[in-house]
Amino acid sequence: MRSPLFARLALGLFAIYLAASISHAAYDTVRNGRLAYILRGEKPVEERARCYGPGYTEQIEAIRRTIPPDGAYILLNSNPGEEGGPLWVKFDLAPRRAVYLGNLEDVGSVERLKRRMPRAARWVVIAHGPYRPPVLIERYKFVQAREKKKGA
Amino acid sequence: MRELLASAGGVALFLIPGLALAGLFPGLRETPWLRRLGYAFLLGVATLAGSLYALSALLEVPLRRPAIFGTAAALTAIGIAGWVRALGRKERRARRSLRTLPAPALVLALAGIGVTAGVFADSLVYPLRDWDGRMHWSAQARYIRHEGSVLPLAVVRGQWFINHPRYPVLMPVAQVAVLEATGAAEDELFFRSLYAAFFPALLLVVYDGARRWAGWLPAGLAVAAASGIPFLTFFPDGGAASSYSDLPLGCFFGAGLALLLRGKVRPSDGIAAGLLLGAAVLTKNEGTILAGFALLAAVLIPGLRWWKTRKLPRRLLLKGARVCAAASVMIAALSFFLYWRFQIPNRQDENYEEFVTAEHLFPDALTRIPEFGSQILVQTFLTWDRWIGFWWVALLVLVAGRAILKGRRAALSWPILLGFAAPLAIAWGAYTVHWNPAELVRVTWERFLVQGSLPFFLLLALALREALATGWPGYSKGTKHPPSGKGQSVSATT
Numbered sequence: 001m002r003s004p005l006f007a008r009l010a011l012g013l014f015a016i017y018l019a020a021s022i023s024h025a026a027y028d029t030v031r032n033g034r035l036a037y038i039l040r041g042e043k044p045v046e047e048r049a050r051c052y053g054p055g056y057t058e059q060i061e062a063i064r065r066t067i068p069p070d071g072a073y074i075l076l077n078s079n080p081g082e083e084g085g086p087l088w089v090k091f092d093l094a095p096r097r098a099v100y101l102g103n104l105e106d107v108g109s110v111e112r113l114k115r116r117m118p119r120a121a122r123w124v125v126i127a128h129g130p131y132r133p134p135v136l137i138e139r140y141k142f143v144q145a146r147e148k149k150k151g152a
Numbered sequence: 153m154r155e156l157l158a159s160a161g162g163v164a165l166f167l168i169p170g171l172a173l174a175g176l177f178p179g180l181r182e183t184p185w186l187r188r189l190g191y192a193f194l195l196g197v198a199t200l201a202g203s204l205y206a207l208s209a210l211l212e213v214p215l216r217r218p219a220i221f222g223t224a225a226a227l228t229a230i231g232i233a234g235w236v237r238a239l240g241r242k243e244r245r246a247r248r249s250l251r252t253l254p255a256p257a258l259v260l261a262l263a264g265i266g267v268t269a270g271v272f273a274d275s276l277v278y279p280l281r282d283w284d285g286r287m288h289w290s291a292q293a294r295y296i297r298h299e300g301s302v303l304p305l306a307v308v309r310g311q312w313f314i315n316h317p318r319y320p321v322l323m324p325v326a327q328v329a330v331l332e333a334t335g336a337a338e339d340e341l342f343f344r345s346l347y348a349a350f351f352p353a354l355l356l357v358v359y360d361g362a363r364r365w366a367g368w369l370p371a372g373l374a375v376a377a378a379s380g381i382p383f384l385t386f387f388p389d390g391g392a393a394s395s396y397s398d399l400p401l402g403c404f405f406g407a408g409l410a411l412l413l414r415g416k417v418r419p420s421d422g423i424a425a426g427l428l429l430g431a432a433v434l435t436k437n438e439g440t441i442l443a444g445f446a447l448l449a450a451v452l453i454p455g456l457r458w459w460k461t462r463k464l465p466r467r468l469l470l471k472g473a474r475v476c477a478a479a480s481v482m483i484a485a486l487s488f489f490l491y492w493r494f495q496i497p498n499r500q501d502e503n504y505e506e507f508v509t510a511e512h513l514f515p516d517a518l519t520r521i522p523e524f525g526s527q528i529l530v531q532t533f534l535t536w537d538r539w540i541g542f543w544w545v546a547l548l549v550l551v552a553g554r555a556i557l558k559g560r561r562a563a564l565s566w567p568i569l570l571g572f573a574a575p576l577a578i579a580w581g582a583y584t585v586h587w588n589p590a591e592l593v594r595v596t597w598e599r600f601l602v603q604g605s606l607p608f609f610l611l612l613a614l615a616l617r618e619a620l621a622t623g624w625p626g627y628s629k630g631t632k633h634p635p636s637g638k639g640q641s642v643s644a645t646t
Contacts, residue, residue: 091280
């Protein structure tokens, strides 16, 4: 059965949806357009600092200067509740290759850690969670610190 | 200004070869120019990125400027040859002027254009903020760009940390093409506009299909409805403003399906559809299944007719030839993808191939629905910030226009419905075998809806037309074709 009343009701609600959704989209469009005008000429590093935070961006820049683009590093996560942290660091440091050893607290014994660290990776990067500045440590210093911790 | 020009250049890199290549296919040549832009952009990404992907994997051609511009120029030249041949034959082409569009259609079109501008502006204002883009797609692009190869060391050697290393990389290759062509520095993400361009491409293909099958008003309304959905536009985890591959996949799959369902049957259009479906295969893992569904949808009604009558009239043969042409290109893309993939050791991946077995699927496909069904309903109907109640009104319109599933319109509506159901069927399978389906629903369900969005908006346009004709019987008098299709076959409306 085709009901004209039901069809009109459906189309009426559809019209309300269009009004609401297009206004919402128009608001976003105007906001983005305004931002694009205000922020014209902004450099990529400034854009990233605005969105990710200056501390995080500066630290990523410092790590990029230390590890060459064809270099490799060991990635650890100090914040097990946050999966995003190491992923964003890995993206921001690409094409530098990463070996992910998981959570810092789960790396295990120093011997096991040494076995899992590839020779090509001279640095260790510890991610502390999304947009918190990662820490860069030289590999041998990281191993020494773990040995000291074990000794203590 | 440099960012604006480079972003526009990134889109033009694909649009120009695509516009030229449209000249090879009579169905696209005859499509009015504005609507052709959508197919042309998709065809450009499919062929240019697809060719670079194959050249790098098969012949180890470095993905640098000479290869990128050379391939784009070669594709453009091939396409121009098609146009020249068509001009030589004095082929008649449809000429449509914007001035002939009714005022309400222009208003609805302006809504789409306005939102498109907002999405482009988003790509200029923000760096990447999305999850999958940074976890996988754009990270892959950085490794590929660094070595100029689709098989970089970081991917082919199993020790390096790569999420989903065996996912197809058509979109990362497209990113690399834009970055190399524009000489972008490390953090200049000029490829963002490429992703944003998939949104107007979606709108144009929806408008083209809906205009053919439902008329200008339902087509305009469907486009306006799509323009207002945040999840398709500004949402940073899956919309056109992100670098997720779901919208590109939805466009390739939906546009391929729309070409295969066109009423005027030309086997050569099957090749264009095959190129788009091949791109779907090379965009995401589920693209292969979606492309298979598109072929199935295209043979559904002709197959049923043949089964009933056991006769093979010429038109049915032509439809079969069109699907075969599409299937052959798609199979070539799939073979290439498998060749590329076998060179990459798997890690950091769900590895669904191992889970999807008959014993995992049955009876779990039914018994596990309570584990994820409620989460699906919540995310579909109760996420105002992402859909603004779209699915409520869409459901009502579909119920009001349900007559499209009967009579002559059924020959078109059922295949389109099958197209929309395809990604949902994949989702159902994935949730059935996954160890934590509720969590998987939370992060993937709406993206499956995006993958099926193009067929859904076509279906919505058909239902809108039916609802308009039911609610206002005078409406059908003002349209070219009767709403129920009585006395008018679907093919004649295309």
